Amino acid sequence: METDQAKSFAYGELLARLRRIHVLGSVAGLLGWDEQVNLPQGAAARRGEQMALLAELAHAEGTAAGLGAVLAACEAGGAELDAEARLVVAGARRDYERATRLPTELVAEKARLSSEAYHAWAAARAARDFGAFAPFLEKHLALARREAELLGYGERPYDLAIDRHDPGLTAAQVDALFTRLRAGLVPLARRIDAAASEALARGEGPVALRGFDVEAQRRLVRAVTARLGFDYERGRLDVSLHPFCEGSGDDVRLTTRFDADQPLDALYSSIHEAGHGLYEQGLPAAYAGTVLGVAAGMAVHESQSRLWENQVARSRAFWRGLEPEFRAAFPGPLAGISGDALHAAANAVEPGGLIRVDADEVHYNLHILLRFELEKRLFAGELAVADLPAAWDDLSEELLGRRPEHAGEGVLQDVHWSGGAFGYFPSYTLGNMIAAQLWTAAQARLPGLEEDFSRGEFGRLLGWLRREVHAHGRREDAFALTRRVTGAELGPEALLAYLEQRYGG
Ligand code: ZN
Numbered sequence: 178m179e180t181d182q183a184k185s186f187a188y189g190e191l192l193a194r195l196r197r198i199h200v201l202g203s204v205a206g207l208l209g210w211d212e213q214v215n216l217p218q219g220a221a222a223r224r225g226e227q228m229a230l231l232a233e234l235a236h237a238e239g240t241a242a243g244l245g246a247v248l249a250a251c252e253a254g255g256a257e258l259d260a261e262a263r264l265v266v267a268g269a270r271r272d273y274e275r276a277t278r279l280p281t282e283l284v285a286e287k288a289r290l291s292s293e294a295y296h297a298w299a300a301a302r303a304a305r306d307f308g309a310f311a312p313f314l315e316k317h318l319a320l321a322r323r324e325a326e327l328l329g330y331g332e333r334p335y336d337l338a339i340d341r342h343d344p345g346l347t348a349a350q351v352d353a354l355f356t357r358l359r360a361g362l363v364p365l366a367r368r369i370d371a372a373a374s375e376a377l378a379r380g381e382g383p384v385a386l387r388g389f390d391v392e393a394q395r396r397l398v399r400a401v402t403a404r405l406g407f408d409y410e411r412g413r414l415d416v417s418l419h420p421f422c423e424g425s426g427d428d429v430r431l432t433t434r435f436d437a438d439q440p441l442d443a444l445y446s447s448i449h450e451a452g453h454g455l456y457e458q459g460l461p462a463a464y465a466g467t468v469l470g471v472a473a474g475m476a477v478h479e480s481q482s483r484l485w486e487n488q489v490a491r492s493r494a495f496w497r498g499l500e501p502e503f504r505a506a507f508p509g510p511l512a513g514i515s516g517d518a519l520h521a522a523a524n525a526v527e528p529g530g531l532i533r534v535d536a537d538e539v540h541y542n543l544h545i546l547l548r549f550e551l552e553k554r555l556f557a558g559e560l561a562v563a564d565l566p567a568a569w570d571d572l573s574e575e576l577l578g579r580r581p582e583h584a585g586e587g588v589l590q591d592v593h594w595s596g597g598a599f600g601y602f603p604s605y606t607l608g609n610m611i612a613a614q615l616w617t618a619a620q621a622r623l624p625g626l627e628e629d630f631s632r633g634e635f636g637r638l639l640g641w642l643r644r645e646v647h648a649h650g651r652r653e654d655a656f657a658l659t660r661r662v663t664g665a666e667l668g669p670e671a672l673l674a675y676l677e678q679r680y681g682g
Pocket residue numbers: 449453479482
C-alpha cells in the first residue's frame with residue numbers, strides 16, 4: 178500500500194513538473210506572438226533578453242536531476258500505472274533524454290547562430306546573393322549533424338530532423354511516399370498547366386479582385402472562422418506580417434494580414450490558421466503539457482489547417498453558402514463579378530510559379546518535393562552547400578517546369594534553413610496527403626456534408642475531427658492515426674484523386 182502511494186506520488190510529481198515546463202513554454206509562445214503583433218521597434222533587444230531568460234528557465238526545468246529521479250520512480254512502478262500514464266511517462270522520458278543529452282553550449286550556439294543567420298538570410302535574399310548566406314547554412318548543417326550524433330538517429334542523421342517535427346517518421350518512409358506522389362503529380366500538374374495557359378491565352382484568367390475594404394474583410398474573416406467553430410472566448414485574431422497560430426487550449430492566437438486588393442489571401446490564410454487553432458482548442462485540456470495533450474506532429478497539424486482551407490473552403494458548396502454574405506460585405510467591388518468567377522478565383526492555378534508560399538494546391542507539393550530531395554542529399558553528404566543553388570534550379574526545371582532567374586526566387590526564398598529547421602518541409606505535403614484521406618473518410622462517414630457547408634454549417638465535420646483526431650493528442654504517429662481514422666495506409670492516392678477531381682477538368 179505504501180509503495181503504491183509512493184508510486185502515485187511520483188506520477189503526480191511528474192505531472193506537476195511537466196505542467197511547469199508547459200506553462201513556461203506557453204509564456205515564451207505568448208512573448209513570441211507579441212513580438213510579431215505588437216512589439217515597438219525599440220523593444221527588440223529587451224524582448225530578446227526576456228526570451229533568452231525564459232529559454233534558460235525552461236531548459237533548467239526540462240533537464241533537472243529531480244525530473245530524472247521522478248521519471249525513474251514512475252518507470253520503476255510502471256506496472257502499477259494505467260496505460261495512459263505509461264504513455265505520459267514514456268513521452269516525458271523521450272523529451273528528458275533529448276534535453277539532457279544536448280550540452281547547454283550547443284543549445285546556446287544554435288540559438289545564437291539562428292539569430293545571426295536570420296539577418297544574413299534576409300540581407301542575402303534582398304541582394305540575391307547565396308554566397309553571403311552559404312557559411313551560415315554550412316554551420317547549421319554541422320550543428321544538425323552533431324545533434325544527430327549526440328541524440329542518436331535511425332538509419333541516417335536526416336531521420337532525426339524529420340522526427341523532430343513528426344515523431345516516429347523516418348526519411349525512408351517519407352521518400353517512399355514522395356516518390357509515389359511525384360509519379361502521379363508531375364504529369365497531372367503539366368496537364369493542368371497546359372489547360373490554364375490555354376485559358377489565359379483565351380483571356381479567361383482569374384478575375385482581379387480590387388478595392389475590398391479592410392475593416393469589412395476583418396469582420397468577414399472573423400465571422401467565417403467563428404462559424405467553422407473557432408472559439409473566440411478562448412482565442413483572438415490579430416494582424417502580423419506572416420500569418421501564424423500560437424498557443425493551445427484556452428488561449429489560441431491566430432494572425433492574418435489584410436490587403437484591399439487580396440481579399441482571398443486574408444480569407445484563406447485566416448481559415449488555414451483557424452484550422453490549426455481548432456486543433457489546439459480541441460486537444461484534451463486535462464493532459465496539457467503531456468504527450469496526450471499535444472498535437473500528433475506537424476504533418477497532422479498541417480492536415481487540419483489544409484482540410485479547412487482547401488477541401489472545405491475552396492469547395493463549391495462552401496462558396497454557395499458564403500456568396501450572399503461576401504456580396505453584402507463588398508457590394509461595390511463585386512458588382513459584375515459572377516459567383517462562378519469568384520469560385521474560380523478561389524481555385525486559380527498558376528503554372529510555373531516559383532514561390533512556395535504563393536503556390537496553389539496543385540503546385541505546392543512540387544515545391545515540397547524539391548526541398549525534401551535537396552535536404553536529403555545535403556544530409557547524406559551527396560550535395561555540397563556550394564552546389565545547392567544549381568541543384569535547386571535543376572530540380573525546379575524538372576518539377577515546376579521553370580528555372581528561377583535569381584536566388585531570391587529560388588534557393589533563398591524560404592526562412593526555414595536560417596533557423597536550422599531541417600526536416601520541417603515534408604510535413605506540409607504529408608499534411609496535404611492526410612487531409613485528403615480524412616476528407617474521403619469524412620464524406621463516407623458523414624453523408625450530406627457538402628449540403629451542410631452550403632448552409633454555413635460545419636459542426637458535424639468539426640465534431641468528427643474532435644473525436645477522431647483532436648481528442649487523441651500524440652497517442653499515435655501520423656501513420657497510425659491515418660490508419661485508425663480512415664482505415665487506409667497513409668499514401669498519396671487520395672490527394673492525387675482529390676486534385677484530379679477539383680483541378681483536372
Ligand atoms: Zn500551416
